[in-house]
Amino acid sequence: MKILLRNGFILTENGLEKKDILIDGQFIKNIDKNIVIDSQTTLYDFTDKFIIPGGIDVHTHFDIDVGSKSSVDNFYSGGIAALAGGTTTIIDHPGFGPQNCKLDFQINKYLKLAQDCPIDYSFHGVLQSTSENLEVEMSQLKENGISSFKLYMTYSYMMSDEDILKVFTIAKKLDVVICVHAENHAMIEHLKSSFKERNLTTPIYHSKSRPDYTESEAVNRLLLLAECTHFEKLYFVHISCKKSLEILNSFKKKGKNFFIETCPQYLLLSEDEFLKEDGYKFILSPPLRKKEDNISIKKYLNDELIDVIATDHCSFSLNDKKLGKENFLNCPNGIPGVEERIPLMFTEFLKGNITSKVFLNSCCINPAKIFGLYPQKGTLKIGSDADITVLSVEDFNFDSTKSKANYSVFKNHKSLVKVDTVFIRGTLLLKNEAFFNENHKGNFLKRN
Incomplete structure (x- = not known):
């Protein structure tokens, strides 16, 4: 036809x-x-x-179980939302699997969950440990088309510096991308405990428990760990603040190679949202930042330091989110966003806040290039x-x-x-x- x-x-x-x-x-x-x-x-x-080109969102969390709660969007409803927002391809970040499970456990599970997804899809492998079989398991997944993996510096299966060095060494050998959630776990837990003891638990204290330096410290440490292992396919997910971007820019000027992702919420929303009556709706990690961080993200987008705009779509019901109205510790982390990204970012282009090149690269071309889909996806070319x-x-x-x-x-x-x-x-x-x-x-x- x-x-x-x-x-x-x-x-x-x-x-x-x-x-x-x-x-x-x-x-x-x-x-x-x-x-x-x-x-x-x-x-x-x-x-x-x-x-x-159909949008490519390389950071979604469909059908994710975070322990106490499950997201409301499965691959069908999330895919419909993506489609309504002009996104035609997602690369999903699976949640954690059982302790000591093999690396392909979650991928096999999610392949079944995504069978009714109306748009095209792939997954990032999720790294939970550095078992002795890690290199073999990563290599097998790469052979099956999974060429990127994610590790966390916080949450249940956070990785130590030693773990990260091992992962980077293997990833360099296999030529795969490693995505990292960069936050300092110990600092966050210390601040959360401090606020809890003082009964300071309204939504704004979610932000205060994860200040910008908890991200920027982790970013700086990752860059040094990557330098130590000569690893150049490090991908920073959802970078949110000026401090981190200044560090990343300084390393980029020294000729270091890595990739940076941000999200529309870090460009367009600020921590003032947490002070509103419905501030619980905005609880996500990293949290919304200050207006000066919004300005910095716009600057570095236009300077082309930031490679990708994704969403970190992780949707929960309003009833679940309302659990954080008086105590942010009870609120599941995450917001919806897969439907809003393309219209919002194209609006930023029409307003003159970003160029058409920045829009195209960050929402379509760069996600495809970084994650092995270009020129099949992400571009309007003959043969695509x-x-x-x-x-x-x-x-x-x-x-x-x-x-x-x-x-x-x-x-x-x-x-x-x-x-x-x-x-x-x-x-x-x-x-x-x-x-x-x-x-x-x-x-x-x-x-x-």
Whole structure:
């Protein structure tokens, strides 16, 4: 089946251009002006609309069990929310498995959980220990298309410096990406205990228990551990503050190689949200920061120090979030966001806060390149998968979202664009808020 997208402003590495896109089956066949078609080709006229590559969100937590609570979005509802937000591919971070489980345990579990995901997907391996079989298990997963792994410096299966050095050494040998949640566990636990003893437990103290230096210290330490092992595929997830970015920038200027991710919440929201009546909705880790951190993130985005904008979508019900209204320690960490990312960030481009290049690189191209999906995904090129999102210029508020969380932390942020149409591998899945091919199943993506 052939499809022609006509009269839209397409966003490629060359910038915005008014051109047509011809889709043949699952792939982009041609990109040019005034493409001639036959009567068998389906025509879509996207005059005055923007056509971008389908978004790639490399940091979601669908169907995650955090011990006391489970997220409300499974791979179907989360995938529908992603689709509604113009994202066509996710790479999910699984939760922890049982103690001493093999590295492929969670991957095998999540492959079953994701069978009804309507968009394309992959996973990061989750590192819980440095067993003697770690290199073999990582190598086997890489052979099966899992080329990135995540470790934590806090939470139940936090890793010591010795563990991290071992992981980096193996990862360098296998040429895989290591994603790291960088926070200083001991400092956070000390501050949490101190606030609990003084009965200081309203949502703002979640932020105060994880100050910016708990992140920046861990970031600095990771950079030195990577330098010690000559490891250059270190990926920092959800960097949130100016202190961390200044350290990262200083290492980058010394020629060190690594990747940096941030999220829309760290660009657009501040810790003032914790002081509101519904401040519990905003509890996530790392926490929201100060306005000066928002400004720093915008600066380093435009300086192209930050590589990726993901979401850390980890959605819980409002009833579960309300457990943190009087005591943040009872609140599950996480917010929804997979639906809001593309409209919000394209709005930032239209407002002149970031360039079109920054939008394209951080939301589409860089995620694909870093995690082994380019040029199959993340770009509008001849031969690439026809994963395409069309944005219409109209004011749009996130009053009603598809996530089962049933709320958006960006409710008060007006978007200047709305997701109009989405194709995945040439199949129309969304147009004018109506879903098509609702039984469509996404593909598991093997990454190199």
